[in-house]
Amino acid sequence: MANALEAKSVTKIYKADIGTIKAVDGVSLSVASGEFVALVGPSGSGKTTMLAILAALLRPSDGSVMIDGAELSKMSEAQRARFRREKIGFTFQSNNLVPYLTALENVELMLRLNGKYDRAGRERARELLARLGLGERMNNLPRQLSGGQQQRVAIARALIHLPALVLADEPTAALDTERAHQVVKTFANLIHEQQRAGIMVTHDLRMTQYADRIIQMRDGKLLRVISDAAEIRAFAMSEGT
């Protein structure tokens, strides 16, 4: 499988009153198309900062990030914004959806932003929402949806424009256990089916059981990578009990 994402020796240093803080310290990782990776670690481990760098939202102090063959460090802010809307799909912990757009309109928004709002795109949006169990809720506003339903709409929005990379930041933070499992399982299935590269940052290690690989960070550094299916299950189960 070809690597959709390639990050090499990524470092992010913040200046603070007490000196400099290395939020990310020389992390290298790659994710292939059709692969779902869980990025885990305790608070302050640097996983969200790493996600922001991979999402072209933050420039690294050092190192390089290449997504779908494009080097992010050479891009201007405007180019990065364009790159995000074309090549990256997002789901966030909260405030995922535009509150005055319906579920369907929220998904279609990515098509509008990319100038691809056509009949085929609209049909794909409906199919995707139906596939996520929201066929009856397409015309509901976010406030009329549960937290799990909102996350599923966000997943549909993250995938509708066929991005190379899909990033999820704590997608289960506001969900109960049952809904959290539902959401992450669906997310992982769609990543596999649609052959996207997926990265999920989570503090809930039980959710890592749906990942193909677990990347664990601590103090800004890559602590370990778990690729073996049995080891992944064991890791997730041990944390879940």
Added chain:
Amino acid sequence: MTTPFYLTLKEIWRNRGRFLLFSLVIALITVLVLFIAALADGLGNGNREYIEKLNGDLLVYKANVDLSIGASRLDRSQLRAVLRVPGVKDAGQASFSSVVLVQDNGNKFNVALIGVEPGKPGEPPVVVGRGLDARGAEAIIDRNVALRTGYTVGDSIRLKSIQGTREEFYTVQIVGVSDGRQYSLQPSVIVSHATFDRVRPGTPNVNTTDLVSNLIIVQLDEPANWKAMATVLENQVEGIQAVDRQTAYQNTPGYSAQQSTLDTQRFFSLLIGVLVIGGFFQIQTLQKVPQIGMLKAVGASNGLIAIAALTQIVLVTILGVSIGAAVTVLLSLTFPATVPIVFSPMAIVIGVASLMLVGPIGGLVSVRYALRVEPLTALGLAG
């Protein structure tokens, strides 16, 4: 439909209660601004209408009276001297006083009594009837007197004035109706000088052989040359001061103070508009920071965010100003003719245009704030 317009229209429609409520606030500010403008026009008009519409290019005062019409006195010899100056086409004397018009039903109100020379500059053209005759007890009433009394050509009006210490009544026949010719915020009754001298308040049994007036109204061969001609007149005729119509009405008592007061009110109304609209959109932007951050994170450009925000401000302002203008027009229809409010098309256009600018100006701060929201907000990393 482009994405910024789409987002704007969706947001307004799905929050129509909130936006309608705010549009009503803008509508109220619009009503206030337009009414102040109309009041300024009405009061200004009431002060300057007769002078502004005069069929003369220069107004001649007695020198050293600070352009006070009441204090100015000019006699017939000065009129003749003015007429002898090359470049003067025609001239007529005009006098001003105030009397009470007593209607048949007993209603009374003050009118400006204006004495003119029939057929000379100073006599307004009539829209109904004919001009004055030098000898008859005749009057031209302006549109405002006609509207308030219902009198028209052929009717007689009774004028009351104080002669010495006694009230005296005079009857004059209406021979013509002119357009609006208010003077000193009063509707006007225009009479010949002979009638003026009989009717105006004063001391009885004082006979003057010479016609003394307050002003001489001068028509020029070349009206565009009024500035130079004013100097020529002042040099060639002793003891006079000549000014154009605008200078004349700007020096009527209280005119400038009144207009500057109303202009200040208008300015502050617009300023309040800027602050209210700015405040509303700023609060709204603060509430939308996470949403704006999310939109930027998924790739919405700053241009899209700015256009969407500006479009929203402009649409809400247009809605509010339109409602306000419509309400103002409807309200204006209910005002009696006695209320000094004039909705001139120019004042409405200026008022509406100012308010249309006020919206985007007020909202600029919120647009700037929206542009500064970092996409990292979506990940909780901003700041």
